[in-house]
Structure formats: structure tokens, C-alpha cells
Amino acid sequence: MRYIVRKLAFYLVAAWAALTINFLLPQLIPGNPVEALIGRMSQSGTVPPGEAKILASLLGLGTGNIFQKYGQYLDGLVHLRLGLSISEFPTPVSTQIAQSIYWTLILVGVATVLSFALGILLGAVAGWKRGSRLDAIIPATTLLTAMPYFWLALILLYFLASNVWHVFPQGQGYDTNSELSPGWNPAFLASAVQHAILPALTIVLSSVGGWLLGMRNMMVSTLSDDYVVAAEARGLRPRRIMIGYAARNAVLPSVSGFAISLGFVVSGAIAMEYVFSYPGIGNQLVQAVNNNDYPLMQGIFLVITLAVLGANLLVDLLHGFIDPRTRQAR
Amino acid sequence: MTATNVVAATAAEAGDQDAGRLSGLRAAFRSPRLVTGTCLVGFFALLGIIGPFFAGSPNQLSHTELAAPSLSHWLGTTQIGQDVFAQLVVSARASLEIGVGAGLLATLVSVIVGISGGYAGGVIDEVLNLASNVVLVIPTLPLVIVILADVKARGLAPLIIIIALTSWAAAARVLRAQTLSVRNREYVLAARASGERAWRIVFVEILPNELPIIVSNFIFAMIFAILTQAALAFIGLGDPTLLTWGNMINIAYNDEALSVGAWWWFIPPGLCIALLGMGLALINFSLDEVLNPRLRVYRPARPGRARRPGSTA
Numbered sequence: 001m002r003y004i005v006r007k008l009a010f011y012l013v014a015a016w017a018a019l020t021i022n023f024l025l026p027q028l029i030p031g032n033p034v035e036a037l038i039g040r041m042s043q044s045g046t047v048p049p050g051e052a053k054i055l056a057s058l059l060g061l062g063t064g065n066i067f068q069k070y071g072q073y074l075d076g077l078v079h080l081r082l083g084l085s086i087s088e089f090p091t092p093v094s095t096q097i098a099q100s101i102y103w104t105l106i107l108v109g110v111a112t113v114l115s116f117a118l119g120i121l122l123g124a125v126a127g128w129k130r131g132s133r134l135d136a137i138i139p140a141t142t143l144l145t146a147m148p149y150f151w152l153a154l155i156l157l158y159f160l161a162s163n164v165w166h167v168f169p170q171g172q173g174y175d176t177n178s179e180l181s182p183g184w185n186p187a188f189l190a191s192a193v194q195h196a197i198l199p200a201l202t203i204v205l206s207s208v209g210g211w212l213l214g215m216r217n218m219m220v221s222t223l224s225d226d227y228v229v230a231a232e233a234r235g236l237r238p239r240r241i242m243i244g245y246a247a248r249n250a251v252l253p254s255v256s257g258f259a260i261s262l263g264f265v266v267s268g269a270i271a272m273e274y275v276f277s278y279p280g281i282g283n284q285l286v287q288a289v290n291n292n293d294y295p296l297m298q299g300i301f302l303v304i305t306l307a308v309l310g311a312n313l314l315v316d317l318l319h320g321f322i323d324p325r326t327r328q329a330r
Numbered sequence: 331m332t333a334t335n336v337v338a339a340t341a342a343e344a345g346d347q348d349a350g351r352l353s354g355l356r357a358a359f360r361s362p363r364l365v366t367g368t369c370l371v372g373f374f375a376l377l378g379i380i381g382p383f384f385a386g387s388p389n390q391l392s393h394t395e396l397a398a399p400s401l402s403h404w405l406g407t408t409q410i411g412q413d414v415f416a417q418l419v420v421s422a423r424a425s426l427e428i429g430v431g432a433g434l435l436a437t438l439v440s441v442i443v444g445i446s447g448g449y450a451g452g453v454i455d456e457v458l459n460l461a462s463n464v465v466l467v468i469p470t471l472p473l474v475i476v477i478l479a480d481v482k483a484r485g486l487a488p489l490i491i492i493i494a495l496t497s498w499a500a501a502a503r504v505l506r507a508q509t510l511s512v513r514n515r516e517y518v519l520a521a522r523a524s525g526e527r528a529w530r531i532v533f534v535e536i537l538p539n540e541l542p543i544i545v546s547n548f549i550f551a552m553i554f555a556i557l558t559q560a561a562l563a564f565i566g567l568g569d570p571t572l573l574t575w576g577n578m579i580n581i582a583y584n585d586e587a588l589s590v591g592a593w594w595w596f597i598p599p600g601l602c603i604a605l606l607g608m609g610l611a612l613i614n615f616s617l618d619e620v621l622n623p624r625l626r627v628y629r630p631a632r633p634g635r636a637r638r639p640g641s642t643a
Contacts, residue, residue: 289476308468
């Protein structure tokens with residue numbers, strides 16, 4: 001129980017830090033962004049009254065001293081006033097994010113789980129048979145990890161989607177040319193899955209090496225621990241020692257190091273969505289940046305950060321569940 | 331191989347740690363991984379340092395546009411007739427500068443935060459550790475994107491500073507853990523008992539012992555910085571006046587180099603990043619084996635069950 005409370009408290013502090021960073025960053029924008037933004041909005045439609053005020057509080061540029069500005073900013077967030085998007089005027093930012101977040105959550109979520117499972121599995125086997133031919137492949141995975149993922153994605157796109165073999169669609173989240181409408185109908189789902197394979201593949205390819213190497217090294221270290229030697233001396237089956245004794249303990253650091261790796265996956269996903277014109281939140285962030293759409297940008301940063309914090313909290317709680325030592329130690 | 335093993339065994343029996351580490355180093359230098367890694371990194375370092383003096387101007391236009399590789403243009407030309415090889419060489423310097431600059435700065439911050447927190451303990455440690463953990467869980471790339479979009483900074487220095495200030499946390503955590511364990515060893519206690527000052531204990535007793543970890547962190551930070559800059563440049567947040575590998579990929583992508591078949595323009599910059607990153611990672615890999623003797627593999631495993639290193643020594 002104390003472990004859970006401690007973890008919750010930590011993630012609350014982290015979330016507060018993210019909110020505050022999000023409050024402070026727009027102060028760096030040169031000039032008066034609120035005026036400029038309202039000016040751009042009025043070019044594409046009528047600006048609702050009060051929008052300037054919402055925008056100012058959102059960008060941390062409200063009235064009064066810095067604490068009053070901070071208060072106005074937090075007040076706006078609590079009421080989910082994220083302002084109107086400029087590039088897609090007058091759609092509210094919250095509506096835009098709500099449209100894109102599911103694409104990213106599903107694609108990145110599935111790809112991360114796949115990559116984690118694959119990396120742990122291969123890492124466990126490579127560590128178990130260390131020095132073997134399989135283990136000799138490990139240094140090659142460093143090439144995969146050091147590759148710029150968007151570059152790899154574009155090459156895959158070239159070979160598998162456009163010029164050489166036309167196996168996969170070029171981009172987008174589903175077939176936008178046909179009469180498909182997003183929803184729970186089989187035709188749309190089939191199209192969405194078909195469009196997700198190549199993006200998911202690039203995420204897995206670029207992130208599997210990290211899991212693999214970490215697991216392999218932990219596995220090698222664990223294999224020389226006393227309880228593994230004891231299990232061997234008792235004559236247990238090799239498979240049982242590998243899975244039940246060594247791998248089970250070797251996987252723990254990978255679980256507790258999830259935070260670092262998830263950061264990499266999210267970073268990779270942003271460039272990947274841009275490459276595939278995927279209708280997710282990462283591509284939306286790139287478009288917002290290129291359009292100087294500050295409200296959308298700030299909103300997306302908050303949502304991505306809070307989602308990553310949430311995922312880490314879940315994994316940490318899971319860690320406490322599968323490894324009783326973490327619960328006792330603190 | 332057996333000779334080194336014997337040396338290691340006798341040295342370990344004598345309780346001489348230095349000789350053990352030395353034999354580890356010697357073994358590491360024989361490993362093809364370290365040799366490959368050092369060669370790759372050395373090649374790119376030379377390319378970045380002396381290459382630009384020989385490569386010719388990266389922006390000089392020739393009459394042949396989108397020419398395939400030939401003797402006059404080793405890697406062909408771009409859409410507007412620039413020599414790709416000259417661009418690649420000039421980019422190597424900027425990319426290395428970003429990697430080394432951001433890597434050094436991030437390592438410096440991690441050393442200050444990690445070691446001072448771990449050594450001081452108490453409230454200072456609690457606060458610094460909390461700060462590292464918070465920075466660690468906030469995803470880096472979205473943060474860097476938003477900062478760059480807000481600041482609208484151009485040039486190398488702001489980029490280096492922004493990347494470094496968002497990527498020191500993992501290293502600081504490792505150093506803190508190591509400092510916590512080193513802090514109470516005999517030689518540190520002895521130094522403290524003999525009245526050495528805190529800064530001397532940190533710089534003379536603790537820091538040298540953590541040097542391998544610091545170097546390993548620096549290498550990781552360097553890979554990370556080069557990859558981050560490439561990603562930023564690719565999504566359009568690079569300084570267009572700079573020439574880096576990332577900017578080259580961005581320009582080639584925007585001019586649809588791959589669709590028109592100009593692979594010589596699109597492939598090389600990405601490959602350079604990947605090969606340099608691999609070289610650095612391989613060095614780190616070998617460094618890991620020196621630091622952690624349990625990871626060393628002395629002989630190929632028998633089918634079925636691998637042999638434990640040291641079980642026969």
C-alpha cells in the first residue's frame with residue numbers, strides 16, 4: 001500500500017512539473033502571440049468573444065503577476081478550455097485531439113507490446129545460449145537501434161508500398177479514397193489494419209533492439225546467480241530453469257526501465273506518423289508546429305506527456321505486483 | 331585466450347583488482363566488436379575533422395542534376411546539381427559537433443546532479459533524485475519540439491543546449507546509484523577520516539572510479555543527440571542554413587529523391603548516422619563487458635546449456 005501511495009505521489013509531482021513546463025514555455029515565444037493568433041483566426045472566420053482571454057490564459061500570458069497568470073492557466077486546464085485550433089479554425093483543440101488520440105493509442109500501444117514481448121523473448125534465448133551463433137547476432141541489432149527510424153520507414157515504404165512491390169498502402173490510417181467511414185464496420189477495420197502493418201513494423205524494428213540487449217545482459221548476469229546453480233544441481237529441466245528461474249528474474253529491470261524506453265517509442269512514433277501521414281497525434285503535432293498553431297501544440301504536448309506518465313504508473317504498479325521485493329523495500 | 335585467463339585467475343587470487351581490470355581491457359581489445367566500433371568512429375571522426383578541407387564546396391552547382399554516382403561525383407548530385415559526397419562530408423562535421431557538444435553537456439549535468447546528490451545525501455539527494463526521475467519520465471522529443479517551436483532559435487548552440495538539458499536524467503540516475511555504493515567503501519571512509527575536503531574526495535576518490543560509467547553515458551548521449559537532431563531536422567525543425575545529415579535527409583525527402591530513383595542522395599546520410607551510431611554502440615558494448623565481468627563470454631557454448639564463465643577457471 002505504501003508503495004502505491006509513493007508511486008502515485010511521484011507521478012502527481014511529475015504531472016505537475018509537466019503542467020508547469022507547459023505554462024512556462026510559451027513565455028519564450030517572441031512578440032505577442034495572442035494578437036498574432038487572433039489575427040490569423042479572424043482571417044478564417046469570426047472569432048468568438050472571450051477567445052483572446054482563453055488563449056492568453058492558456059499560453060500563460062494572462063493578466064496580473066506570474067502567480068495570477070499561473071492561476072488563470074490552471075483554471076483553464078481544469079475546465080478543459082484548451083482553446084480553438086488555428087490551422088483547423090474553429091475546431092476546438094480538445095475535439096481535434098480526441099479524433100487523433102485513438103489512432104496513436106492503438107497503433108503505438110500494440111506495437112510497443114509486440115516489440116517488448118519479442119525483445120524479451122529473443123533476449124532471454126540469446127542470453128541463455130550466450131556465445132552461440134544466435135548471441136553473435138546481438139551486435140547487429142545495434143545497427144538497427146542506431147538507424148534513424150523515419151529513414152528506415154521511408155526505405156520500407158519505397159520497397160513495400162510504392163515503387164518496387166506494391167504490398168502495403170502508401171500512408172494514411174485507412175483507405176480515404178473509398179467510401180469507408182470510420183466506425184465498427186468490418187470493411188473499415190480491415191482497411192485500418194492493412195494501413196497499420198507497415199507503421200507498426202517500423203516501430204517494432206527500431207525499438208526491439210533496446211529490449212533485446214537489456215534482457216540478454218540481465219539474463220547472462222542472472223545465470224551465474226546461486227539460485228540458478230542450485231536449480232541446475234537439483235537436476236531441473238533446462239527449459240524450466242531458463243523460464244522459471246532465470247528469465248523471470250532477469251525481466252524485472254526491463255520492466256522498471258520501461259519509462260526510458262517508452263520515451264524512445266513515443267519519439268519514434270512522432271516521426272513515423274509523419275512519414276506515413278498517419279492520422280495520429282504525432283503527425284498532428286508536426287503539422288501544428290509547421291503551422292505555428294500554438295494552442296494545438298500545447299494541448300498535444302500535455303496529452304502525450306500525461307499519457308506517457310499514465311502508462312509508466314501502470315507499469316510501476318504492475319512491477320510492484322510481480323516483484324514483491326519492491327513493495328517491502330520502501 | 332587461456333593465457334589471459336590464467337593471468338586473470340592468479341591476479342584475482344592475489345586480490346589485485348587492477349590487474350584483473352587490465353586483463354579485461356586486454357581481452358576487450360581483442361574483441362572484434364571494439365575493433366569494429368573504434369574503426370567506424372575513427373573513420374567518421376577523421377571525415378568530420380579533415381574531410382571538409384578536401385571535399386570541395388557542398389553548395390557549388392554543377393550542370394548535371396540528379397546524376398548517378400560517377401568518378402567526378404562519387405555519390406552523384408542532388409536535384410539542383412550539388413555534389414552529394416561534398417555535402418555528406420561537410421554534414422559529418424556539424425553532426426559530430428552536435429553529438430559531441432550535446433553529449434559533453436548532458437554528461438556534465440549528469441555528473442554534477444548524480445554525484446553531488448549521491449555523495450551529499452539527505453534533502454539535497456531527495457530533491458535531485460526527484461528532479462532526475464521527473465525529467466526521465468517526461469518524453470524528450472515532444473518537449474524538444476515544443477521548446478524549439480516556441481523559441482524559434484537558429485544555429486548549433488541553442489540546439490545543443492536544448493538537447494543536452496532534456497537528456498541527462500538517465501545517466502544521473504546511474505551515477506547516483508554508483509556514488510551511493512562507492513560512498514561507504516573503505517578508501518572513501520579513510521579519506522574522510524584523514525580530513526580530506528569534500529571536493530577532493532569527490533574529484534580524487536570518487537570521480538575516477540566512475541569514469542568508465544561516465545564515458546559510457548557520454549557515448550549514449552552522443553548517439554541520442556545525433557538521432558534527435560536528425561529527427562528534428564526531418565520533421566522540419568532544423569535550421570535550414572545548417573548542413574547536417576538530418577537536414578540532408580529532410581531535403582532529399584522533400585524533393586522526393588527516392589521516388590525519382592535518386593537513392594544515392596537519400597541513402598548515404600541515413601547510413602552514416604546508422605554506422606556512426608553502431609560504432610559508438612559497439613564501443614559501449616565492449617566497455618560494458620570490461621565493467622561487468624559477468625557479461626564476458628570466453629568460449630562458445632555447447633548445444634543445450636551454455637557454460638558459465640569462470641566455472642572452470
